[in-house]
Amino acid sequence: MEKSLVINPDKCTGCLQCELACSYENEGVFNPSKSRIKVFTFHQEGRFVPYTCTQCSEAWCQQACPVDAISLNPVTGAKEVNESSCVGCKVCTISCPFGTINYNQSSGKVIKCDLCGGNPKCVEACPTQAITYVDADQTGLDKMRQWATETDNSSSTNTANA
Amino acid sequence: MSWAGKLLRVNLTTAEITTESLNEEWKNDYLGSRGLASKYLSEEIDPACDPLSAENKMIMATGPLTGTSAATAGRYVVVTKGPLTNCIACSNSGGFIGAEMKNAGWDMVIFEGKSPKPVYLYVENDKAELLDADEIWGTSVWNTDEWLHNKHQDPLLRIAAVGRPAENGCFYAGIVNDLHRAAGRSGVGSVMASKNLKAVAIRGTKGVGNISDPEGFMKAVNEGKAVLAENPVTGQGLPAYGTQVLMNVINEIGALPAHNMKDVQFDGAHAISGEAMHEPRKSDGKPNLTTNAACFGCTIACGRISTIDQGHFSVENKSQYWGNSGGLEYEAAWALGADNGVDDLDALTYVNFICNEEGFDPITFGATVAAAMEMYEDGVLTKEQTGGIEFNFGSALALTKAADWVAANEGFGVDLALGSKRLCEKYGRPELSMTVKGQEFPAYDPRGIQGIGLNYATSNRGACHVRGYTVASEVLGIPEKTDPLTAEGKPGLVKAFQDATGAVDSSGICLFTTFAWSLDNIAPQVEAACGGGWTAERLAEVGERIWNLEREFNLKAGITSADDTLPARLRTEAAKTGPAKGLVSKVEEMMPEYYELRGWSTDGVPTEETRKKLGLS
Numbered sequence: 001m002e003k004s005l006v007i008n009p010d011k012c013t014g015c016l017q018c019e020l021a022c023s024y025e026n027e028g029v030f031n032p033s034k035s036r037i038k039v040f041t042f043h044q045e046g047r048f049v050p051y052t053c054t055q056c057s058e059a060w061c062q063q064a065c066p067v068d069a070i071s072l073n074p075v076t077g078a079k080e081v082n083e084s085s086c087v088g089c090k091v092c093t094i095s096c097p098f099g100t101i102n103y104n105q106s107s108g109k110v111i112k113c114d115l116c117g118g119n120p121k122c123v124e125a126c127p128t129q130a131i132t133y134v135d136a137d138q139t140g141l142d143k144m145r146q147w148a149t150e151t152d153n154s155s156s157t158n159t160a161n162a
Numbered sequence: 163m164s165w166a167g168k169l170l171r172v173n174l175t176t177a178e179i180t181t182e183s184l185n186e187e188w189k190n191d192y193l194g195s196r197g198l199a200s201k202y203l204s205e206e207i208d209p210a211c212d213p214l215s216a217e218n219k220m221i222m223a224t225g226p227l228t229g230t231s232a233a234t235a236g237r238y239v240v241v242t243k244g245p246l247t248n249c250i251a252c253s254n255s256g257g258f259i260g261a262e263m264k265n266a267g268w269d270m271v272i273f274e275g276k277s278p279k280p281v282y283l284y285v286e287n288d289k290a291e292l293l294d295a296d297e298i299w300g301t302s303v304w305n306t307d308e309w310l311h312n313k314h315q316d317p318l319l320r321i322a323a324v325g326r327p328a329e330n331g332c333f334y335a336g337i338v339n340d341l342h343r344a345a346g347r348s349g350v351g352s353v354m355a356s357k358n359l360k361a362v363a364i365r366g367t368k369g370v371g372n373i374s375d376p377e378g379f380m381k382a383v384n385e386g387k388a389v390l391a392e393n394p395v396t397g398q399g400l401p402a403y404g405t406q407v408l409m410n411v412i413n414e415i416g417a418l419p420a421h422n423m424k425d426v427q428f429d430g431a432h433a434i435s436g437e438a439m440h441e442p443r444k445s446d447g448k449p450n451l452t453t454n455a456a457c458f459g460c461t462i463a464c465g466r467i468s469t470i471d472q473g474h475f476s477v478e479n480k481s482q483y484w485g486n487s488g489g490l491e492y493e494a495a496w497a498l499g500a501d502n503g504v505d506d507l508d509a510l511t512y513v514n515f516i517c518n519e520e521g522f523d524p525i526t527f528g529a530t531v532a533a534a535m536e537m538y539e540d541g542v543l544t545k546e547q548t549g550g551i552e553f554n555f556g557s558a559l560a561l562t563k564a565a566d567w568v569a570a571n572e573g574f575g576v577d578l579a580l581g582s583k584r585l586c587e588k589y590g591r592p593e594l595s596m597t598v599k600g601q602e603f604p605a606y607d608p609r610g611i612q613g614i615g616l617n618y619a620t621s622n623r624g625a626c627h628v629r630g631y632t633v634a635s636e637v638l639g640i641p642e643k644t645d646p647l648t649a650e651g652k653p654g655l656v657k658a659f660q661d662a663t664g665a666v667d668s669s670g671i672c673l674f675t676t677f678a679w680s681l682d683n684i685a686p687q688v689e690a691a692c693g694g695g696w697t698a699e700r701l702a703e704v705g706e707r708i709w710n711l712e713r714e715f716n717l718k719a720g721i722t723s724a725d726d727t728l729p730a731r732l733r734t735e736a737a738k739t740g741p742a743k744g745l746v747s748k749v750e751e752m753m754p755e756y757y758e759l760r761g762w763s764t765d766g767v768p769t770e771e772t773r774k775k776l777g778l779s
């Protein structure tokens with residue numbers, strides 16, 4: 001079963017454990033600046049919003065790559081960068097509408113989320129379950145459940161009585 | 163390993179910046195951060211120097227765990243001689259700048275001398291330069307932060323800065339980083355400003371990679387995180403209520419000092435508590451608290467992000483304060499609230515914002531206002547002297563005005579910027595200053611929690627709760643419950659807490675982990691990161707060494723055993739209500755045993771034997 005990362009900013013505290021886990025897994029250093037996931041702070045609003053590649057099906061990055069360095073992992077669904085073929089031309093970084101594929105100055109190649117081969121380290125590190133890894137067909141399940149309780153009159157009466 | 167192994171030395175007088183390798187021997191004896199920086203300071207300055215002179219130095223330091231994924235490993239400290247206390251000062255802060263310094267490849271930065279003109283330090287990995295700060299001198303921390311981000315066109319820049327009170331020599335100005343985290347106590351911000359140093363802006367992209375045993379490290383870190391998650395304080399209480407989880411608890415046990423410590427309980431405690439921050443306001447139905455927030459790498463997330471009611475008098479026509487910012491933590495809510503008899507949550511939040519915006523310590527500020535209120539009620543101060551405002555206990559207006567005046571160094575604010583000791587001396591009522599070694603008490607009354615009184619009296623940076631937080635044992639039962647009302651056994655408890663804290667502070671993690679962790683949880687993380695045989699026993703010994711090093715600094719600075727005491731009020735005026743009713747602090751009774759356990763003479767001086775045992779030279 002293919003799985004997707006699901007991010008729930010409501011739960012995020014901005015601790016950067018995900019960035020540390022990501023950089024350590026992929027680069028061998030604790031280094032937020034080399035993380036494939038980034039947590040944005042909206043200070044005035046009091047919000048923390050993690051963001052990374054959603055592994056879109058269109059895969060603009062893959063299409064744009066002139067040397068076919070980006071390929072689909074059929075098991076995880078991740079679009080993965082093959083470091084040995086990447087020439088660092090950065091065309092993919094221009095074509096991705098979301099900015100989630102980035103150049104890495106130290107290697108001269110691009111980096112993006114590869115779902116850690118199906119074992120996402122950011123998910124493991126997150127203390128608040130703001131990032132989860134779920135059935136790709138059911139990414140909305142939690143939100144649906146929440147709305148379902150609000151829609152269901154008898155369950156809300158039950159809660160009120162409880 | 164895990165240390166970067168390098169420090170930056172910034173001579174502000176000559177604008178020369180040099181790099182050095184970290185002293186190997188010292189880092190093995192003092193670990194990092196608080197311990198190591200205190201060692202450098204002790205070796206490099208005359209403890210008797212004037213803290214606001216060019217002779218004093220200021221060290222910003224991280225620990226070996228800072229910047230790693232160990233839970234809460236984002237801390238840094240500022241070590242210097244403090245103007246409030248004339249003692250060694252070490253103020254610890256979270257946020258993100260500590261990790262950024264480490265990511266840039268530096269364990270510490272030593273500032274020396276005094277710049278001829280306002281400057282800020284800009285660090286981008288190996289590049290470090292002093293740049294002109296004329297345009298931001300005379301402005302707030304928040305303005306400085308915005309200006310630097312714009313100037314360098316870098317949203318990821320991490321910034322620590324001082325505000326206007328520091329520039330004006332306020333005795334309790336702090337250094338604020340990441341907008342609302344602060345190295346807040348003892349006046350370290352004024353030392354920074356006295357050197358004409360406005361800010362430190364850092365961008366580090368190297369990361370922390372030289373972990374001695376990577377696999378063991380991840381294991382120890384994950385185990386540590388699990389312990390924090392399962393513990394009721396670090397896993398539930400602190401994330402939900404922040405340190406404000408304590409307000410009602412401490413009030414109930416009769417140890418919430420109120421009205422400049424005349425009382426030990428406060429009627430308005432609930433209204434300013436962590437619980438109240440969750441309750442919807444009448445005006446707009448929104449609670450004070452928007453969300454909790456974490457410092458770098460922290461899986462606890464005790465930080466508060468709050469708003470002020472837009473209809474509150476303090477922010478009328480001031481839309482810049484209508485958004486979210488750092489909210490109240492317990493010590494601030496106590497000092498601004500209970501100690502002044504003010505139960506207006508919005509007023510407290512406003513003053514908290516101002517303390518962050520302008521960089522001054524809400525504990526000392528709040529306690530200074532409390533002393534002023536007592537003098538006002540006693541008729542020592544008149545309405546003319548207090549800016550034309552009634553300065554009674556309970557006045558939210560007086561409190562908010564006082565904050566504005568200190569921020570701008572205006573009117574009565576000039577007096578309030580002195581701190582309570584100098585203020586009360588100036589007006590002939592020194593006994594009304596609730597301080598030890600010139601520093602104001604935090605939020606635990608030594609009559610209702612006996613051990614904390616001994617810790618206050620002996621703390622090397624003046625009255626302070628985070629030097630030996632015996633409240634954990636005496637109130638919360640961590641690691642085991644002791645009776646808060648008795649003095650018995652407390653000298654040993656205080657010493658154990660003080661020593662352990664020295665090690666925790668020196669590793670680069672947050673003290674709040676110790677609600678759940680003992681040194682047994684921390685040692686495996688330090689050992690895996692650093693290598694070289696770091697056991698819990700060795701960490702405790704490092705803590706004890708640090709305590710004695712700081713003590714010796716203070717002795718050379720002129721402190722004597724006569725300074726190891728509490729104000730007469732706490733020793734002679736009994737608690738009027740609650741479980742501690744009728745009790746005074748038994749600090750004098752506890753002191754001889756404490757000195758003995760420390761291996762100090764009856765004058766409070768480390769004996770030759772103690773010095774030898776700890777390898778102090």
Ligand code: SF4
Binds near residue numbers: 025035036120
């Ligand atoms: S799944 Fe792996 S690569 Fe992707 S953001 Fe998370 S840690 Fe990084």
Ligand code: SF4
Binds near residue numbers: 014018050125126128
């Ligand atoms: S680890 Fe989780 S809580 Fe922490 S910043 Fe990342 S998403 Fe947010």
Ligand code: SF4
Binds near residue numbers: 257455464
């Ligand atoms: S416990 Fe609180 S102060 Fe400590 S690191 Fe976490 S958020 Fe920061």
